[in-house]
Amino acid sequence: MKKIYIIVLTTVLLCGCNSFLDVTPKGKLIPNKVQDFDELMGDPLNVSAAYPLMEMCSDNICMKEDYLTYYILSDNGKAYTWQEEFYRAEEDDMTWNGAYSIIYTCNLVLSEVPGINDGTDAYKAQVMAEAKVNRAFYYWFLHSCYAPAYDPETASTDLSVPLVLEPDLNAKVSRTTSDKVVAQILKDLKDVAMDLPEKSASEYHIPRVAVYGLAARVNLFFGNYDAALENAEEALKLNSELLDYNTFRFNDESNPYGGVDNRPDPEYSPEMIMYRSSAYSSILTTSMMSPELLEVFDTEADLRYKFNFTTLGWDGEPSGDPYPAILPDLDYNIGVPEMMLIKAECLARKNDPEALNILNTLRKKRIAADKYADLPQVSADKLLKVVLEERQRELAFNGVRFFDMKRLAKEGIYTRTLTRQFEGTVYTLEPNSNRYMLPIAAKVRLLNTNIVQNPR
CATH class of the missing domain: 1.25.40.390 (Serine Threonine Protein Phosphatase 5, Tetratricopeptide repeat)
Incomplete structure (x- = not known):
């Protein structure tokens, strides 16, 4: 263009x-x-x-700490x-x-x-x-x-x-x-x-679905759960396509840093509802996934773990680091998975078990096919916890985790x-x-x- x-x-x-x-x-x-x-x-x-x-x-x-020694006087280290x-x-x-x-x-x-x-x-x-x-x-x-x-x-x-x-x-x-x-x-x-048009002239312009997607996100953060649910459903009517991680393959199994075949760049992802990026998307290259994040993953079955984190170094040998390195840059898109998770959270807050079905639809595209099983039924008081853990896994570096921590701490849900x-x-x-x-x-x-x- x-x-x-x-x-x-x-x-x-x-x-x-x-x-x-x-x-x-x-x-x-x-x-x-x-x-x-x-x-x-x-x-x-x-x-x-x-x-x-x-x-x-x-x-x-x-x-x-050796990385932090280098960055401690910068905004990264201070943050x-x-x-x-x-x-x-x-x-x-x-x-x-x-x-x-x-x-x-x-x-x-x-x-x-x-x-x-x-x-x-x-x-x-x-x-x-x-x-x-x-x-x-x-x-x-x-x-x-x-x-x-x-x-x-x-x-x-x-x-x-x-x-x-x-x-x-x-x-x-x-x-x-x-x-x-x-x-x-x-x-x-x-x-x-x-x-706005149903299809925008380029990824840098805004299509109609983006309004519903952004409205769903902001209403969730403002506690307007009925409005968030309504907007997420409107967005999903216009786009409900999910990538299947079972189709992903490393370009070089011995070097995960070489990229993933079949995974499109964020601006061309069929899951995209509103394209967003960051001028400093490589901010995570000096970091590892935290033990708090690691504990919510099934590292044997979850393909989000397999294709987004690694215990290997650039030379293909075990890195020796205490926690896995983070492979991809930031993806700040508002996408179909986020809409599904917003819908699931809003339903979970109503104690509606349909929330689990939404999670299972997403997980079928994220869990290795030979290891997949539906989530077990849980009591109403545990339903929200299940949804929020799935949200942390799916949206780990999507620009919302710190904001989630803040809003959930205000509710008394995040207590760490x-x-x-x-x-x-x-x-x-x-x-x-x-x-x-x-x-x-x-x-x-x-x-x-x-x-x-x-x-x-």
Whole structure:
């Protein structure tokens, strides 16, 4: 597809400026047609600004001390040990900056497109719908990173992130309360699905099914389980295709790092509902799977373990590491498996045994055929636990685990206290700790003193 980059958003230091973020548009070409804004919405940058630092905070990974020695002064090492600050005073916060860059673009589109004389009303509505969906995704991401777990009883006082709905880089904004941010996310996703085509022009554009998929995800995290169930079912009506891991084969059985035959790249996966990636998708290369993640896998039968983790080194010999290495890069797609798991969780919360049937449908494509057996029936009080374990296995590095830990800790379901050690210092993450909120970088707070730090 032809790409025209009309406006380039770049990270710069706004010296002496009180802007809420460190991005400014520059470039000489100004869009003046709907097609220009359409192509702006099709920019690959729009799908890849979710900086994955929160992966280092989750219970899915483990880092050896020799690697941690190298990374302890970086944002990776600081996030892994849940430190008070992740960045030095002069360092940019890529989680914050990347998301707000895309939000600026979306705000620009929503501000300018209605006044353009060119293009049909339907075309304008499509481009604006894409902007709303992208904005909703990145506000959900920012809220999940920097705000406490959503609680309707405290949402009117809990601080989330600045809610900026105009393309104004110089606005002296403050952090907005969670109720307002959540309301805007849901508003952006309401009644826009039919403005989008069933099949998008490219993976970087947004198809209709993506609206239902994203709405299912955000409603799950906000505790709106009936809405999450309804949207997941709508998404599955449009796409219910699953990859069969029984068809996967290593290109070289003696070297799992050589890739997997028959496994498509995430952007071409038939399971994809909304394509998302990360600009730093290789963040896991210095990490191993954690013992907490390892314990939920049947390592003999589960093909997700076989094709995503290995105890071999690059030379094909046993690595000697205490836990398996992680093979693939991050896959941040919202996909069919996630919709099935959302549906199963919502049903499990109603004590509906149909949740197990959904899990079995998924597992038949994930467990070795000669070792497969349906999940045993469980009592209603254990059903949710079974679903959540399947969710951890399937979505291990899909960008939601740390956020799951946060929301489930708020419910009293996730009760584990994590500990990590480095050079004699023990770092801990307790349930409902303030460390479940990422710190807002000193540079962001310096540029705009209206923004207050998260409690640590």
